[in-house]
Amino acid sequence: MSDKFDLTFIGTGPGGYVGAIRAAQLGMKVAVVEKRSTHGGTCLNIGCIPSKALLHASELFEEANHTFAKLGIQVEPELDLGTMLKHKDDTVSSNTTGIEFLLKKNKITAFHGLGTIEAPGKVKVTADDGSEQVLETTNIVIATGSDSANLPGIEIDEERVVTSTGALELKEVPKKMLVVGAGVIGLELGSVWSRLGAEVTVVEFLDRILPGMDSEIAKNFQRTLKKQGFKFKLGTKVTGVDKSGDVLKATVEPAAGGAAEDIEADVILVAIGRTPYTQGLGLEAAGVELDERGRVKTDAHYKSNVDGIYAIGDVIVGPMLAHKAEDEGVAVAEIIAGQAGHVNYGVIPGVVYTNPEVASVGQTEDDVKAAGIEYKIGKFNFTANGRAKAMRATDGFVKIIADKNTDRVLGAHIIGKGAGEIIHELAVLMEFGGSAEDLARTCHAHPTMSEAVREAAMGCGDGTIHM
Secondary structure (H helix, E strand, O other), X not given: OOOEEEEEEEOOOHHHHHHHHHHHHOOOOEEEEEOOOOOOHHHHHHOHHHHHHHHHHHHHHHHHHHOHHHHOOOOOOOOOHHHHXXXXXXXXXXXXXXXXXXXXXXXXXXXXXXXXXXEOOEEEEEOOOOOEEEEEEEEEEEOOOEEEOOOOOOOOOOOOEEOHHHHOOOOOOOOEEEEEOOOHHHHHHHHHHHHOOOEEEEEEOOOOOOOOOOHHHHHHHHHHHHHOOOEEEEOEXXXXXXXXXXXXXXXXXXXXXXXXXXXXXXEEEEOOOEEEOOOOOOHHHHOOOEOOOOOEOOOOOOEOOOOOXXXXXXXXXXXXXXXXXXXXXXXXXXHHOOOOOOOOHHHOOEEEOOOOEEEEEEOOXXXXXXXXXXXXXXXXXXXXXXXXXXXXXXXXEEEEEEEOOOOEEEEEEEEEOOHHHHHHHHHHHHHOOOEHHHHHOOOOOOOOOOHHHHHHHHHOOOOOOOO
């Protein structure tokens, strides 16, 4: 190509396409390279968006089965899995088409094919038909995301032994599902199929679920999931899977060593985390350094050790979250444009989209204890919230952690219906260095679930009003 671009993003997931749009807004000539036929990366195609479509639909199905009658609504729901999966596919299509529109609107040139870095300033695009073209570009941003991590020796066929990709495409509800990994992905997709009728067992190598989240929240959430029918085998590892029969047999044993046992399942979901997608991009030939986990080494401005080559999102250090990648996409575009792009990594929310949801921002109680910070906690249960009672959504609570001496909010953690929406007032408060008293003195509409947040903030001071 004779055209030369100011900036080229390899990958159009949340980090790539958002960063490209911001760069275009700042006056740069921008190109994007995407290996899929559609934009949006894992998140929009086979991750965040399709899973939320199924989580929402399955939640309504469960409510129709178990909650509607208690509200005076008599129905006999019947599952039409094909239509539910079509809703998921339509949702994905709408979102990916929307990104294509946004790229065109912002005059961003899109190339489809595998992008590799031939040298600084040169990106080769290899299309599915084998044809190649080389783009000249002043700057390159690697935004290629991540892949599902696999267990050694266990073959993934995406039909019976699946990653999150296959778990979104099952053609029938399994009688028994074994979920390997008690992180966000495993619990979310396990929830989908549990609501639709599967008996779900979760095997986790660690002695707790949701590693990295506040331990009190994790324990309470595990109890909630048990009430919903989940079975847990913590401190346990899967050592093999026998696929020879009509029913799968997973061999498990204690992580610390001990007697092995077999667990039968119709479907096994392997959800043990994700690995950065950095292989096959020409990074080694270009001299780009990777760390021991295959992530691109970058400085505070997302620049690799090679001038003109940057990286963001799942391929660098930090939580593998779509919104983290989006913020980094904006920041790197602004930095390359000569502005002061920045991401506050202390205020990045995390959400588990189950029912109830789990949401977290900032430091956990485990974190502040380990750091030796003097702290105080305010808590408020949804059982004492009027709106929650009216909605039959009283599971869970709000927990706010504040500095004992300054009252500054250090972290917040919520289990409850809509927790993923409620968490953001705490994120805004923390972004501006707010105190628990600031929040406690802010008038909240009544009746709302968010009143529980205000009450928890009051709990950091003289005490709650309604509990």
